[in-house]
Amino acid sequence: MDKFLVRGALKLQPEKRKHQPEEEEEAGCAKEENGTEEKRPRLPMALPDEPRVICATPWKEIRAEGLDCNYTVLFGKAKADWLFQELEKEVEYFEGEFTKLHVFGKWHNIPRKQVTYGDSGLTYTYSGVTFSPKPWIPVLEHLRDQIQLATSHTFNFVLINRYKDGHDHIGEHRDDERELVPRSPIASVSLGACRDFVFRHSTSRGKRPSRHIEPIKLPLQHGSLLMMNFPTNRYWYHSLPIRKKILAPRINLTFRKVMAHRIVT
Template sequence: MDRFLQKPAPGVLLGKTGKQKPTRVEAGEDGGMAEKRPRREPPGDTSHQAGLSWRQIRGEGLNCDYTILFGKAEADKIFRELEQDVEYFTGLTLSPKPWLPVLERIRDRVSDVTGQTFNFVLVNRYKDGCDHIGEHRDDERELAPRTPIASVSFGACRDFFFRHKASRGKPGGRLGDTVRLQLAHGSLLMMNHPTNTHWYHSLPVRKKVLAPRVNLTFRKILPKK
């Protein structure tokens, strides 16, 4: 997975990941489980989300909502912008960068349909299905407590797994402790509280996937003291 950085530089943090890991950029303003059938009722404030078909994913401590946020033509255009407006790099250094206009537009659309505000984005690029991320939780101390994380995907459709923390490292695990989604081009996945407390998530290797994918995770970060 490559990291990428906006070309015209200054809020985004860059850094290198290991081999076959995604490239990433961070931008900030201030430096049992059952998958329910799709429904027309969006989470939270319905005044923000008219016309979207939401799928609710619920379980023991699992609270997520999924929808196609961008139509194909608009998603294609955004994907081209993300590919054209960044340069790929390697290295371990971190360097702050400002928001790109395309990132601001995506953030504003997510805020419009969810009623949530975000001041930080992490951008990962997966060059193909060999790029992947292992099981982890987005539980950094800088995250504002109980706030959702919005994950927006462009490019190749990839499998995405949730695994309950109680089943990690145990063969088989409990029935229903793993949930699989397919994150489509132009999709939005809202990971609501307390999902990151109880569930790990991952993007596994899929060698048959030859096309790239770009993922943006919007967060609300507490200001540094």
């Protein structure tokens, strides 16, 4: 995957990015592969007062044909541990009909827990199910604000997926729903077990692909932020494959900008 990386200290702006060369090597998921989970320290209950975010590692650019992403470890271990603990305590996941997805004409149970939070009046349709977000809670507002400070992009909606272990997964898909503001990025925060995130070009899928473009695998570390910029979701599918050796949980939060006028009644 290294050949797709352009390493550098990168500060994202809505229309302009500045970067400087950096020689840091990317860490993988070695510690989590053995299935062990470190004991996390219990941090103060109150939200940390952090008016300004400094990324724990320099930004890395991930580039390929039609793919434009940026990756960093946004939160150091102590802060990432604290966020994970708060999310485990405060997030209430969907139940009932919202735990199923409509794929290829059939309804399937979601192999993970899922919920949406966001501004009032928004809706988001994914695989045949329309979600209305729950109101923001303090830990999610804090995360949203920290990401906005780090990237200069604003977000009004978040989809949260909780994977209890390496058996929980998500199949290949694109986040290209019509409710999203055109050309807006998606900010993906990972907390907990490090998991492989795989990009596959749309023309390289299936048993008889029209082209052979190498997939890109990115280990998403605890506390990391992946920015999926336009036009990535037009041309590339992504997935979180099964990894049976992973025994620890992972929480992923994808912050999005949803158009307020697309309300389903």
